[in-house]
Amino acid sequence: MIHNPRLIARLDIKGNNLIKGLRFEGLRVIGSAKEFAKKYYKQGIDEIIYVDSVASLYGRNSLTDLVDFSTENIFVPVTVGGGIKSLDDVQKVLRAGADKIAINTAAIENKKLIKTISDKIGSQSLTISIQAKKRDKNHWEAFKICGREPTGIDVIDWVKEIENLGAGEIFLTSIDQDGTELGLDKDLVKLVTESTNLPVIASGGSKDVDDILRIFQETDVSGIAIGSILHHKKIDIKMIKNELEKIIKKKT
Amino acid sequence: MNVSIIDYGTGNIKSISRIFKKFENNINIVNEPKEIKNSTHLVLPGVGAFPKAMELLNKKNFIPEIKEHVLKGKPLLGICLGMQLLFSSSNEIRKTAGLDLIKGEVIKLPENETKSKKFKIPNVGWHQITINKININKSIYSDLSKAKFYFVHSYYCKTDDENCNLFHIKFNKSKICVIAQKDNIIGTQFHPEKSGENGFRLIKKFIRNK
Numbered sequence: 001m002i003h004n005p006r007l008i009a010r011l012d013i014k015g016n017n018l019i020k021g022l023r024f025e026g027l028r029v030i031g032s033a034k035e036f037a038k039k040y041y042k043q044g045i046d047e048i049i050y051v052d053s054v055a056s057l058y059g060r061n062s063l064t065d066l067v068d069f070s071t072e073n074i075f076v077p078v079t080v081g082g083g084i085k086s087l088d089d090v091q092k093v094l095r096a097g098a099d100k101i102a103i104n105t106a107a108i109e110n111k112k113l114i115k116t117i118s119d120k121i122g123s124q125s126l127t128i129s130i131q132a133k134k135r136d137k138n139h140w141e142a143f144k145i146c147g148r149e150p151t152g153i154d155v156i157d158w159v160k161e162i163e164n165l166g167a168g169e170i171f172l173t174s175i176d177q178d179g180t181e182l183g184l185d186k187d188l189v190k191l192v193t194e195s196t197n198l199p200v201i202a203s204g205g206s207k208d209v210d211d212i213l214r215i216f217q218e219t220d221v222s223g224i225a226i227g228s229i230l231h232h233k234k235i236d237i238k239m240i241k242n243e244l245e246k247i248i249k250k251k252t
Numbered sequence: 253m254n255v256s257i258i259d260y261g262t263g264n265i266k267s268i269s270r271i272f273k274k275f276e277n278n279i280n281i282v283n284e285p286k287e288i289k290n291s292t293h294l295v296l297p298g299v300g301a302f303p304k305a306m307e308l309l310n311k312k313n314f315i316p317e318i319k320e321h322v323l324k325g326k327p328l329l330g331i332c333l334g335m336q337l338l339f340s341s342s343n344e345i346r347k348t349a350g351l352d353l354i355k356g357e358v359i360k361l362p363e364n365e366t367k368s369k370k371f372k373i374p375n376v377g378w379h380q381i382t383i384n385k386i387n388i389n390k391s392i393y394s395d396l397s398k399a400k401f402y403f404v405h406s407y408y409c410k411t412d413d414e415n416c417n418l419f420h421i422k423f424n425k426s427k428i429c430v431i432a433q434k435d436n437i438i439g440t441q442f443h444p445e446k447s448g449e450n451g452f453r454l455i456k457k458f459i460r461n462k
Contacts, residue, residue, distance in 0.1 A: 075451055077402060169376065
């Protein structure tokens with residue numbers, strides 16, 4: 001278990017709305033993205049990640065208005081992902097006030113972009129998003145375009161490659177578990193955290209407090225991003241943080 | 253009151269200016285050294301590498317005005333890399349002289365001694381800060397002890413004078429300084445503008461000077 005685990009709210013966005021799907025499909029509108037983000041900040045979330053889940057389909061990013069709202073109302077780090085294709089896009093999102101950007105499709109299609117971005121803005125602001133689909137025991141394949149297209153790339157090979165290219169953090173989502181509320185994929189999280197020195201944020205399928213605490217305790221994951229159970233009010237941010245605090249105190 | 257935030261081409265100025273605006277309307281983002289003259293409070297932000305930041309400050313000729321501001325006894329706040337720039341020198345990439353307003357050097361965070369990945373570099377995330385015992389009650393910031401703040405960094409400031417080492421965190425068994433203060437000059441390794449309510453507490457103290 002790492003020293004200072006982070007609890008992150010994951011907000012999938014379409015236009016001005018917070019949405020959520022199941023295994024990246026069947027997106028349903030939940031409410032106003034701004035209101036949900038503000039609520040989670042007030043409840044003590046450590047970080048927020050916005051994912052414009054249709055952006056890479058249409059090649060655009062509509063999050064700048066939401067990011068601007070966030071710099072005014074949300075004083076914890078904000079990461080933005082979805083549809084970012086170039087250094088120019090990156091700078092636009094950072095100028096709007098994001099602290100980190102997350103890319104997946106563009107990084108897979110143009111590996112050089114990782115180094116270009118990292119050299120320009122520093123690896124601390126560059127998160128590589130990985131959408132992993134289980135293929136076999138201990139084998140996951142990286143997908144692109146919001147979990148829609150297979151790439152043939154082995155997740156662990158990809159993890160090692162992006163670390164060398166200058167990524168600062170990995171945002172790992174299990175496609176199989178995403179939105180299911182059946183539990184995070186511990187095998188995947190363990191394999192990825194053991195393969196890299198980069199901080200890893202795990203996401204996809206968080207079930208309940210016990211599930212989250214177990215993944216923190218049994219792996220070196222740096223953060224867990226929760227979506228579905230949070231939006232559906234099945235979990236309380238303060239309660240998870242209190243429980244985590246107790247575990248850390250016991251250890252030190 | 254007139255708070256100036258130096259914009260020398262690095263860092264997330266927007267979030268910083270917006271947290272200040274919660275307390276004070278007269279916030280100026282300054283691109284020119286002469287604009288500093290009228291300020292009551294000065295903020296030096298910064299993200300990225302030390303040599304590049306010093307090069308930009310030099311190129312834009314900000315350094316004499318920053319030093320003059322400090323000499324007049326007016327408050328200066330350095331945030332993250334902005335804190336590191338206040339020190340004598342840094343060995344990030346290559347040895348580079350800093351503003352030398354606080355004596356000490358900027359060095360890499362201590363690596364793990366074991367294979368454990370409990371602490372990672374860069375250090376990203378929240379840490380509870382602890383006051384340096386010899387400085388209890390000596391500063392307006394003293395009551396921030398045990399508060400949590402958000403960090404993103406790979407280097408840290410090692411103060412020559414323990415009296416300037418106001419708060420620390422424990423990192424890989426070492427105590428590393430995270431708030432340095434020398435009279436009217438204060439530096440925070442963490443980002444108050446990303447640290448929720450505790451960030452507000454710190455900024456309020458800086459502005460009200462109490």
